[in-house]
Amino acid sequence: MSKDPEKGGGIPGKGTAACGPVRGETMEFMENNENQRQKAAASRFSIVQGDITTLAVDAIANAANTSLLGGGGVDGAIHRAAGPELLAECRTLGGCATGQAKLTGGYRLPAHFVLHTPGPVWNGGGEGEESLLKSCYESCLKLAAENGCKTVAFPSISTGIYGFPLEKAAPIAVGTILRFLEDHQDMEVQMVCFDGRTRAAYEEAFKDWG
Numbered sequence: 166m167s168k169d170p171e172k173g174g175g176i177p178g179k180g181t182a183a184c185g186p187v188r189g190e191t192m193e194f195m196e197n198n199e200n201q202r203q204k205a206a207a208s209r210f211s212i213v214q215g216d217i218t219t220l221a222v223d224a225i226a227n228a229a230n231t232s233l234l235g236g237g238g239v240d241g242a243i244h245r246a247a248g249p250e251l252l253a254e255c256r257t258l259g260g261c262a263t264g265q266a267k268l269t270g271g272y273r274l275p276a277h278f279v280l281h282t283p284g285p286v287w288n289g290g291g292e293g294e295e296s297l298l299k300s301c302y303e304s305c306l307k308l309a310a311e312n313g314c315k316t317v318a319f320p321s322i323s324t325g326i327y328g329f330p331l332e333k334a335a336p337i338a339v340g341t342i343l344r345f346l347e348d349h350q351d352m353e354v355q356m357v358c359f360d361g362r363t364r365a366a367y368e369e370a371f372k373d374w375g
Contacts, residue, residue, distance in 0.1 A: 202347045203343070203347065205346075205347075205350065206343045206344075206346035206347045207343060207371075207374075209346050209350075209352065209353045209354065210339075210342060210343055210346060210353070210354050210355075210356070210371070211353075211354075211355050211356070212355070212356045212358065212364060212367045212368055212371060213355055213356070213357055213358065213364075214357075214358045214359075214360065214361060214363075214364045215357055215358075216242075216357075217239060217242075217243070217318055217319075217320050217357040218242055218243055218246035218247075218274060219275065220275060220276060220318050220355070220357065221275035221276065222275075222276050222277075222316040222317060222318050222355070223276065223277050223278060223309070223313075223314035223315055223316045223317060224268075224271075224276055224277065224278040224279065224280050224305075224309050224312075224314045224316075224317050224318075225243070225271070225274070225276045225278075225279055225280070225317070225318045225319075225320075225357075226266075226279075226280045226281075226282060226305045226317070226318065226319045226320060226322070227239065227240055227243045227279050227280065227281045227282070227320075228240055228282065228283075228284055228320050228321075228322045228323065228325070229261065229281040229282060229283050230283055231260050231261060231262065231263060231283045232260050233255040233258055233260055233261055233267065233281050233283075234252065234255055234256065235252060235255075237326060238325045238326060239320045239325075239359070243274070243279060246273060246274055247271060247272040247273050247274045247279065248272050248273040250270070250272040250273070251269060251270070251271075251272050251279065254269045254270060255269060255281070258281075261281060261282070261283055262283070263283045263284070263285055263297055263301075264282070264283070264284075264285065264296075264297040264298075264300035264301055264304065265282065265283075265300070265304050266280050266281060266282040266301070266304035266305045266307075266308050267280075267281050267308075268280055268281070268308050268309075268312060269281065276318070277314075278309075278312065278314065280305040280308055280309060280317070282301040282302075282304060282305050282322065283301075284297070284298060284301050284322040284323030284327055284329065285297035285298055285301075285323055285327065285329065286323070286327045286328065286329075287323065287327060287328040287329040287330065290333075294323075294329065295333065295337060298322060298323055298329060298334060298337050298338070299337050299341050301322050301323075302319070302322070302337075302338055302341040302342055302345075303341055303345065305317070305319070306341075306342070306345045306349075306352075306354075309352070310349055310352065314352070315351055315352055315353065316352070316353050316354075316355075317352065317353070317354050317355070318354070318355040318356075318357050319338070319342070319354065319355070319356050319357065320357055320358075320359070321334065321335070321338070321356070321358060321359065321363050321367070322334070322338070324363065325359075331362070331363060331366045332366060334366075335366040335367045335369070335370035336370040336373070336374075338356065338367070338370070339356070339367060339370040339371050339374050340370075340374060342354050342356070343374055
């Protein structure tokens with residue numbers, strides 16, 4: 166009698182008996198690897214309260230408007246700190262769509278680059294605001310990576326005068342950043358919060374992530 170299980174001989178089931186443990190060990194390895202990736206990403210993400218215009222990083226993100234010609238809040242603060250050269254370069258860019266990003270020099274800022282991204286205005290959540298906000302962070306991070314940036318700082322996009330609820334915005338931002346960092350192990354990201362309430366919301370989202 167043939168002992169080759171492929172030919173119907175031998176001990177029934179003997180040819181597949183080892184697959185269960187091997188498959189289980191493989192799944193455990195994959196889960197452990199994923200956990201390690203998440204922990205490594207989390208170690209390269211920090212939340213601080215302060216002034217984003219003072220950070221000596223490769224790039225800071227600017228919560229811009231679609232004209233890219235300056236405005237209020239963090240947008241105005243970045244333009245004032247960078248000097249008129251920033252506005253002059255922005256005039257050459259032809260604006261930027263909501264959820265996308267464009268890069269300029271940092272000029273008089275300590276940061277080398279500015280990543281300009283217009284965030285969505287909150288209109289109740291039925292106009293794709295959450296997807297657009299996620300796209301803001303993704304677009305900035307991809308542009309930063311393409312330009313060799315290793316350290317990036319973000320403000321809380323759209324949670325000021327654009328009215329995006331902070332408790333909804335924070336998990337979107339944290340999750341998007343950390344998932345990106347899992348695949349870009351040479352980058353570090355800071356979330357720079359304007360006040361204690363904003364910082365607390367991002368710290369809560371970070372605690373709940375994963």
